[in-house]
Amino acid sequence: MTPPTAPASTSATAPEDRYARGLAALSLVTGTEHPAVLDPIAEIAPDLARFTVEFGYGDIWSQPGLTPRQRQIGTIAALAALGNAAPQLRFHIAGALNVGCTRREITETFIHATVYAGYPAALNALAAAREVFAAHPDPDAAAPATEKTPEADRYARGIALLQEVDGPAGPHVVDSLADLAPDLGRFLVEHVFGEVYARTGLDLPTRELASVAMCTALGTAGPQLRVHLRAFLNVGGTREEIIALLTQLAGYAGFPAALNGVAAAREIFAEQDAKG
Amino acid sequence: MTPPTAPASTSATAPEDRYARGLAALSLVTGTEHPAVLDPIAEIAPDLARFTVEFGYGDIWSQPGLTPRQRQIGTIAALAALGNAAPQLRFHIAGALNVGCTRREITETFIHATVYAGYPAALNALAAAREVFAAHPDPDAAAPATEKTPEADRYARGIALLQEVDGPAGPHVVDSLADLAPDLGRFLVEHVFGEVYARTGLDLPTRELASVAMCTALGTAGPQLRVHLRAFLNVGGTREEIIALLTQLAGYAGFPAALNGVAAAREIFAEQDAKG
Amino acid sequence: MTPPTAPASTSATAPEDRYARGLAALSLVTGTEHPAVLDPIAEIAPDLARFTVEFGYGDIWSQPGLTPRQRQIGTIAALAALGNAAPQLRFHIAGALNVGCTRREITETFIHATVYAGYPAALNALAAAREVFAAHPDPDAAAPATEKTPEADRYARGIALLQEVDGPAGPHVVDSLADLAPDLGRFLVEHVFGEVYARTGLDLPTRELASVAMCTALGTAGPQLRVHLRAFLNVGGTREEIIALLTQLAGYAGFPAALNGVAAAREIFAEQDAKG
Structure with missing residues (x-):
């Protein structure tokens, strides 16, 4: 029988003050000291607004295991793939800018999303990025990059x-x-790897972090999730990062998606352990 | 060979007058005697408007097996999880109010949806509820409830x-x-069960009805659908309610989702029969 | 080891001039010589606009294996089922008209979509069609058809x-x-086959092409995808059409959906070969 006490947490955060910790994390993402984003929610469901802060930011976002930039790239990749959460996608694109992601990294994440979620989902995410960039003028932002790989090779x-x-x-x-x-x-080969993966502007570990986030959030890409869990480890990602990402996705894509992701990770880790 | 005659129906409704029966059911959901919601559809596809009444309301909604309140909670849970049917979600939130669901039950269903579909889908459903509540002023409606479970336990x-x-x-x-x-x-444990399931405002059988509806509609949560089919039966739900709910979801999430749900139910019922 | 040279292409198109070829295909779909649809995308991600032309239209759309009308019906069916790409759905409904699909074929495709993706997704697709039809006045268009099958049989x-x-x-x-x-x-039996499949206005092979497109795009309807791959072949569809359709869906629903579709097709083809 499981004893009614929590297992030792791998998290550095204390159980107290989840709300204060969550609000501090949310402030990093919004770039404002007093985020008002949840006020409309609080009008009819005050506890859902509180859960968003305490659980979404105080529990999940504040965990160790991923940098804020990795968290935001994973989140916008997942939301782009789901394709049904436009307000949250815009919010987290702005959040990605606020924690230090570049415009280039954001647009590259959505170019990468064409592969996993299709062009319509990616184009809609890009349109959301265009709105957010317009609302956050940045004279220092680099001009949009173009990068054309030669057809021949x-x-x-x-x-x-x-x-x-x-x-x-x-x-x-x-x-x-x-x-x-x-x-x-x-x-x-020619398009996905020869053109998309060949692009600079998003390093391979971040690309594969986005792939894992999208396959997990979609929930319909089991074989591909396994391929990209292996790939993420191949290009330098860690098991800790995978688990932190899957745990984060419980908040954005639901617990079933996260739990099914952990089951896939368990298979891949065991397979790699067996290889020695 | 299957003979070309329909099997004896478990439904109390006669095959005649599907349209009249459907219109009566639709009137309960809309709260108006002459629902105009399908007029724009009828302009370019009159038969689709007719099918919605005859099949959606005359066949499915009029079946025995679930109360109108259960039907509406199952529907708004499924549509919240799908996240891609905002007009229908608003329509059925209003429908839930019209058949007697409280605002609290509706907001609790969406707080519950955070677990299965993630926070973005739940927050968008809540925003839809906020619009519907504003359009349906109710001086007798209770103020939004807050309920804070102590951190310690x-x-x-x-x-x-x-x-x-x-x-x-x-x-x-x-x-x-x-x-x-x-x-x-x-x-x-701490958040999903210690905070969300612990909330009053939605009884456990209704909570599990919503869980089954969401896992079925998502179609990506096979293991969790099986867990919650068992759970629904554990907390007092019946096999008849499960089948009526899955049959209803054919209309809202498509026949593949419903058929895959029935296949899961068949497994769980057999497993329980084997236990005696 | 796979040698670093491309396999012989089954495509009649040469590798050069993907952009020019793509632009020509896109012009067929938009009905304009200089399509401006990608200009907003090009502002912040010029290479994504280019990929859409080169890969989406120069590589995929220009392949042999499906007629333009089949491509557009498959695309609007998939986008209707996904339910999260309204701008692209409107674009491709107009594209369907531009390559010669009738209004009736488009509305029938969405009536057919009720079966696979549920009524909300189908009703939203129909609402998109209504907008597109209104923006493309056609004095020669037939009035919306009605077709009522007798209840009794x-x-x-x-x-x-x-x-x-x-x-x-x-x-x-x-x-x-x-x-x-x-x-x-x-x-x-009564509704899906006795009422929906019984409708004229969309021939059975096109109906099953749409079924395969929807089950593939959803990614949650594995058993039903297999049923409809068989059915498409039963009613006169070819293996070549199936592979061309699945390849096209890589662009609209992502490579995982397409690859999982090919895995299902492999099973069905092998099963049929074994039967001789």
């Missing part, structure tokens, strides 16, 4: 990146498509 | 509720997270 | 159509519901 570059990110499993996926859907396999 | 209270709702399987889920994602397990 | 007609579309597996699904959810089975 897209396939070779794509295969090389696919192997760097996914290991031998990457080219294996492409091979397995060769008989049935060769163009889909070719697009995966 | 959240874990103990959560474990007790987890056992009441899920039986021994509940604490087992938490134990299984202890090695890999202990904070996620702790949040599940 | 809905069950017999439904069973006959279910067998035509799904083969013996169709009635088997209904039989398997008889013990647990007989009304859901009856609604599937």
